[in-house]
Amino acid sequence: MVGEIPPVLGYLTELTVLNLSGNELSGVIPPNFGNLTKLRELYLNDNVLTGDLPLEVGTLTRLTQLWLDSNRLEGEIPSELGNLDKLARLNLQSNELSGDIPNELGNLASLTNLNLSGNKLTGEIPLQLGNLSGLRILVLSGNELRGHIPIELGDLTNLRELNLHDNRLSGDIPLELGKLTNLARLFLGDNALTGCVPSNLKEASDIGPYCK
Incomplete structure (x- = not known):
């Protein structure tokens, strides 16, 4: 499938799943997708979509899956995504998103998988991400994030990968x-970090030294 996403899809208000992944779709995500308030799963990954991520996606409060990875989306991540309190997986990796990670993502209480890697994100890691107690995978690699690692990430005791x-x-x-203690993979390399990695994470970590 090639060409732009037909805006007429935004009028199919009974849709619960929309999967257009793995095509060659171009252009922008139609803002009228905000009308799809019964949508539970939205997959637009692996296309060549451009433009901003529409604020209107934040009205899709029944979403449990949002996959927009491997496109060419630009601009900032809308803080309105923090309204999606049923969202379990949010994947925005491999785009051209910029700006800060919104603090509001810390409101996504149902989130188990958050992947924002391979973008142009700047600023600091929000300490509010420490609120995501059910998170199992947190991937922020390949950006331009600065500052310290928030100590609040230590509260994510269900994490399997950081x-x-x-x-x-x-x-x-x-x-x-x-x-x-459930962490199986810890990747901290290619930063300017100091100090030591807690010794109980030695088998998971890609760098040392390890604390005694």
Whole structure:
């Protein structure tokens, strides 16, 4: 499938699942997708979509899956995504998104998988992400994030993977990460971090040294 997404899809208000992934769709995401208030799953990944991520996506409060990865989306991540309190998986990786990570993503209480890697995101990692107690995968690698790793990430005790690789993070590695006893993969390399990795994460971590 090639060409732009037909705006007429925004009038199919009974839709619960829309999957257009793996095509060659171009152009923008139609703002009238905000009319699809019964939508539970939206897959537009692996296309060549451009433009901003419409604010109207934040009205789709029944969404559990939002996959927009591997496109050419630009602009900032709308803070309105913080309204999607049923969202379990949010994947925006491999786009050209810029600006800060919205603090409002910390409101996504149902989230288990958050992937924002491979963009142009700047600013600091919001400490509000520490509120996402059900999170199992957090991937923020391949951006331009600065500042310290928030100690609040140590509260994400269900995490299986934490990937902050290839950013501009600095400061000591928080000892609070040692509370992540379910962690199987920890990627902190290609930053400017100091200090040591909690010794109980030695098998998971891609860097040392390890705390004694």
